[in-house]
Amino acid sequence: MNLRMADEGKEYIIKNIETDDEELDAFLFSLGCYSGEPITVVSRLKGGCVVSIKDGRYNIDNQLAEAIIV
16 A cells, blocks of 8 residues: 555555656655655645654655555
């Protein structure tokens, strides 16, 4: 399932990042968002969601959330 379908407040382990864009992949990696890392959906917004990765919180849009497979 992708991150957009994930439940709020539950910790998931990232299985894969499905994107053909190398720049986007590198950006996610710089945030600590890569296979094997835990990620939590903190809250949902109209255009995306707030996620917690390592010690940071980030607002990501729905397109990006769909690329993150948990």
